[in-house]
Amino acid sequence: MNRLLPRFLVGLALAALATAIPAAAQGAPDTLARIKAAKRINVAFSGDSLPFSFVDKDSAPAGYSIDLCRKVIGQIGQAAGVADLKVNWLVGTAAERIQMVASAKADLDCGNTTATQTRAQTVDFSALVFVESGGFLVVGGGPVQRVADLGAKRIGVIAGTTTEARLVQMLKERMVNATVIKLKDGNEGVAMLESGSLDAFASDKIKLVGLGAQAREPGKLALLNDDLSYEPLAFALPRGDSAYRLEVNKALSRVYAGGEIDAIFGKWFGALGRPTALLAAMFVLNSMPE
Numbered sequence: 001m002n003r004l005l006p007r008f009l010v011g012l013a014l015a016a017l018a019t020a021i022p023a024a025a026q027g028a029p030d031t032l033a034r035i036k037a038a039k040r041i042n043v044a045f046s047g048d049s050l051p052f053s054f055v056d057k058d059s060a061p062a063g064y065s066i067d068l069c070r071k072v073i074g075q076i077g078q079a080a081g082v083a084d085l086k087v088n089w090l091v092g093t094a095a096e097r098i099q100m101v102a103s104a105k106a107d108l109d110c111g112n113t114t115a116t117q118t119r120a121q122t123v124d125f126s127a128l129v130f131v132e133s134g135g136f137l138v139v140g141g142g143p144v145q146r147v148a149d150l151g152a153k154r155i156g157v158i159a160g161t162t163t164e165a166r167l168v169q170m171l172k173e174r175m176v177n178a179t180v181i182k183l184k185d186g187n188e189g190v191a192m193l194e195s196g197s198l199d200a201f202a203s204d205k206i207k208l209v210g211l212g213a214q215a216r217e218p219g220k221l222a223l224l225n226d227d228l229s230y231e232p233l234a235f236a237l238p239r240g241d242s243a244y245r246l247e248v249n250k251a252l253s254r255v256y257a258g259g260e261i262d263a264i265f266g267k268w269f270g271a272l273g274r275p276t277a278l279l280a281a282m283f284v285l286n287s288m289p290e
Contacts, residue, residue, distance in 0.1 A: 031107055031237075031244040036080040041073060042088045044097040044236075046111035048186045050210030051268040052130070052233075053111045061089050061110075064268040065235075068129055068255060069110030072235070075251035076108075076244075093185065095160030098123055101236045108248070109236035112204060114162040124241070125234040126248045127286040131279050134163045134228035135205040137193060137212055140220055144200050147226045150178045153199035156189045157182065166229040167202050186211045193221070200224075204231055206269070249288060257287035 035041050045061050046053040056062040077085035090097075090106055094113055100106035102122040112132070115125040136155075138144045144153060150171070157164045159182035171178055181198065183189050189201035190211050201208070205223060212221045237245050255261050261283055265275055275283070 029104070029238045029241045029244075031241050032076070032080045032247070034104075035076065035085070035107060036082055039082050039084075040086040040088055041076060041108065042090060042100075042106045043069065043073070044090045044092050044100045044106040044109045044111065045069070046094070046097070047091040048211075049112045049204075049207050050214065052207065052210075054210075055091065064264060065110050065112060065129060065233075067264045067267070068252065069108065069235070071255050071260070072108065072110075072126075072248050072251040075247050075254075079247045093158065093160060094162075098236055101238060104238065107238065112207060112233055113236050114231045115234040116162055119236070120239075122239060123236040124239045124245055126237060126245065127252050127288075128232050128234050128282050129252065130233040131276075131282050132204045132206055132231040132233055134166060134202060134231055135208060135226065136224040136228065137190070137201045137203070137208040137221055138199065138224060139193065140222035142199075144224070146224060147174065147176065150176050150200060152177060154179045154181055154197070155200045155202055156192055156198040157202045158185060158189070159183065161203075162231065163202050163204065163229065170228060190215050190221075202228055249286075252286065253288040256283040 045066060047055045049063070051063055053061065053063040053065040073085060073087060077083065090100060092100060094111065097106065097109040097111055097113060098119055101109050109123075112130070113119075115128070119125075136144070136147070143149060147170075155167065155178050157167050157180060164180075164182065168180060171180070183192070186203060186207060189198065189203065192198040193201050194216060203211075205227075208223060212218055212223075215221055235248060237248060255264070274280075
């Protein structure tokens with residue numbers, strides 16, 4: 001028997017391990033290092049999702065998600081050792097924002113993005129930032145008063161959103177024969193609803209409230225009571241960067257545990273009253289002890 005063979009195999013295994021460890025390390029992103037080198041963070045957000053994320057009258061990002069995001073950006077700047085971290089805001093749809101984060105064009109998505117298993121194949125998600133439900137905006141007093149009335153009707157939905165997939169699934173399950181029209185954004189949906197080109201517009205309920213308030217004649221629009229879907233909202237992050245994700249969650253946890261969330265919620269949702277029991281529980285459950 002060749003006594004050199006075991007030594008050779010051990011050496012081969014050690015060599016393979018030595019090359020595998022650096023390769024694995026190289027495969028994991030180091031977002032904090034990239035941000036530190038650039039002294040800048042690229043942040044994707046939605047431009048038309050009032051009150052979560054939108055462009056205000058001064059052409060600046062605003063909303064509930066943006067206020068939370070600013071807390072997160074402050075924590076990231078501290079962790080990266082950059083006191084005056086510059087922010088490059090990038091407007092995009094939900095699908096575009098996910099792609100921005102997945103391709104490293106954006107370091108963070110601060111919109112109203114639903115965390116899903118499909119999206120988690122390309123990005124990671126922070127702790128939850130909101131719990132929402134999907135619904136329908138219609139013309140008040142019109143022919144559509146409930147989901148069962150959607151048969152043979154035209155329903156608009158923003159392309160590439162979780163609402164689109166759940167709408168198609170719901171119509172199939174309830175055997176409702178309706179025409180689904182894919183839209184670019186929420187403003188297009190409201191405009192088509194007002195012009196009579198749509199019979200209903202499907203989206204997150206709170207987003208629909210915000211869009212309806214900005215319509216030409218807000219009093220003519222109404223929300224159906226029926227829920228379309230459950231939407232757990234979170235910030236999309238680069239996949240596989242646990243150190244970066246920890247800093248994001250630290251910031252969110254401190255906002256939830258320290259009571260700052262009350263002021264942020266009141267600023268953007270005060271007209272709706274206090275958080276629901278489910279949302280209040282979400283804030284507590286996502287408060288990570290120091």
